[in-house]
Amino acid sequence: MKTLVLDAFSGISGDMFLGAMFDLGLDQGEFEKNLSKLGVTGYHVTVDRTARSSITGTDFDVILAGNAPKDQGFIEDEHDQVHKHEHSHGTHEHTHHQPHGHQHGRNFMMIKQLILESTLKTSTKERAIDMFEQIALAEAKVHGKKIADVHFHEVGALDSIVDIVGAALAVEMLQIDKIIINNLADGVGTIKIAHGIVPVPVPAVMEMQLRTAIPIQKRFDVHTELITPTGMAIVKCLGDEFNVTAMDGVLEKTGYGFGKRETGSLNALRASLYNSKLSHQDITTTNDQVLLLETNLDDTTGQQLAAVIKQSLEVGAKDAWAEPIVMKKGRPAYKLSLLVSPQKKELFVKFIFENTPAIGLRLQLMQREIMERRIEIAKTAYGEVRVKKLSYHGITKFSLENDDLRHCVQGTKENLEKIKYAVLQEIENNKNEGE
Numbered sequence: 425m426k427t428l429v430l431d432a433f434s435g436i437s438g439d440m441f442l443g444a445m446f447d448l449g450l451d452q453g454e455f456e457k458n459l460s461k462l463g464v465t466g467y468h469v470t471v472d473r474t475a476r477s478s479i480t481g482t483d484f485d486v487i488l489a490g491n492a493p494k495d496q497g498f499i500e501d502e503h504d505q506v507h508k509h510e511h512s513h514g515t516h517e518h519t520h521h522q523p524h525g526h527q528h529g530r531n532f533m534m535i536k537q538l539i540l541e542s543t544l545k546t547s548t549k550e551r552a553i554d555m556f557e558q559i560a561l562a563e564a565k566v567h568g569k570k571i572a573d574v575h576f577h578e579v580g581a582l583d584s585i586v587d588i589v590g591a592a593l594a595v596e597m598l599q600i601d602k603i604i605i606n607n608l609a610d611g612v613g614t615i616k617i618a619h620g621i622v623p624v625p626v627p628a629v630m631e632m633q634l635r636t637a638i639p640i641q642k643r644f645d646v647h648t649e650l651i652t653p654t655g656m657a658i659v660k661c662l663g664d665e666f667n668v669t670a671m672d673g674v675l676e677k678t679g680y681g682f683g684k685r686e687t688g689s690l691n692a693l694r695a696s697l698y699n700s701k702l703s704h705q706d707i708t709t710t711n712d713q714v715l716l717l718e719t720n721l722d723d724t725t726g727q728q729l730a731a732v733i734k735q736s737l738e739v740g741a742k743d744a745w746a747e748p749i750v751m752k753k754g755r756p757a758y759k760l761s762l763l764v765s766p767q768k769k770e771l772f773v774k775f776i777f778e779n780t781p782a783i784g785l786r787l788q789l790m791q792r793e794i795m796e797r798r799i800e801i802a803k804t805a806y807g808e809v810r811v812k813k814l815s816y817h818g819i820t821k822f823s824l825e826n827d828d829l830r831h832c833v834q835g836t837k838e839n840l841e842k843i844k845y846a847v848l849q850e851i852e853n854n855k856n857e858g859e
């Protein structure tokens with residue numbers, strides 16, 4: 425099971441969410457191919473890996489054809505009234521029945537129809553429609569309109585369609601089962617939008633928060649909008665839990681999606697992907713670094729050495745062993761070797777000085793090639809046996825947990841080879857079922 429944790433300390437918008445998903449490894453080509461199933465043209469997306477405050481992350485943007493300015497995503501339908509639109513280059517006024525480079529676009533029903541008629545997967549359609557509906561409902565409520573009267577600007581609609589359908593696609597393409605949102609924060613003060621000056625959180629975001637348990641913290645150091653209506657729709661429709669600190673499983677990846685506003689601090693959404701199918705013994709890389717600690721001991725006993733090896737493994741050494749050597753002056757002695765994670769250097773240097781007569785030791789940082797490993801349980805008639813499934817660039821093999829095999833032997837009085845055979849058969853059966 426894959427859990428996505430969004431650390432929304434600087435809020436969330438459609439661009440930030442998608443930037444974070446690309447930073448986690450979402451494939452741009454596949455994403456664009458899936459998005460094209462909507463049959464909408466007139467845009468392209470940019471995915472730039474860049475750095476902000478010395479942190480690398482991804483900047484995602486939707487570029488509209490002919491460089492049309494990105495308008496506010498949606499408006500209430502008031503055709504005879506004069507609107508102010510804040511574009512990237514400033515604010516302009518116009519009436520909606522005048523030609524002004526963008527025409528009135530689709531309302532919620534039209535966008536719903538567009539999504540329904542596409543060849544997207546049903547689950548993607550449902551997620552996207554749900555988010556659009558939340559925004560349309562909030563807009564309708566804020567402006568006292570019917571949902572059918574809330575129109576999405578032609579250009580803004582394109583941006584919203586890509587952000588919203590894109591968010592639904594990203595979650596499915598990355599096979600995310602659950603989304604946790606932590607530290608969701610918005611700024612304070614007011615911002616200028618199509619309606620004029622509005623308070624932060626902006627009205628549509630406040631409306632979507634109503635009657636929910638979605639916690640929004642205030643960032644008093646940020647005087648602008650951090651949560652956009654699209655961001656809040658993602659939170660409301662895709663979020664499962666909030667402010668969860670203890671996570672199950674292994675943290676597999678982490679990424680950053682950058683926001684467009686200048687906030688005075690790092691404006692990013694951090695996304696972390698946890699895999700709870702992996703246990704802490706599972707390893708998902710084929711190389712790493714290890715630290716080898718060695719010392720020659722000519723004044724220790726066999727009993728002390730055996731205890732030190734056992735204890736070092738208990739406190740987290742990856743491996744520990746002793747080799748007989750002949751030292752200077754022809755003294756028979758032992759070389760003690762501990763293989764540890766480089767981060768645990770201090771702990772194990774102290775461990776050797778505290779638990780052996782050593783007065784010096786050698787350190788060597790080493791590159792290691794390892795097979796990826798996943799622990800699975802084989803259920804046999806003789807009992808359960810843990811099996812390490814090992815793989816390395818096309819090579820696969822299995823390693824059966826010896827302690828479990830011995831346990832089965834003791835429990836059933838059956839011979840070891842027969843039990844091993846049963847485990848291998850079980851692995852084979854599972855493999856065939858999975859195919």
Ligand SMILES: O=C([S-])c1cc(C(=O)S)c[n+]([C@@H]2O[C@H](COP(=O)(O)O)[C@@H](O)[C@H]2O)c1
Nearest residue numbers: 496497498499617618626627628652653654
């Ligand atoms: O254009 C309209 S009607 C509009 C309404 C609101 C309300 O909260 S009401 C907010 N906004 C602002 O538009 C931009 C774009 O938002 P997206 O979610 O489409 O990215 C954002 O600054 C909103 O606060 C517009």
Ligand code: NI
Nearest residue numbers: 507509520577
């Ligand atoms: Ni307009």
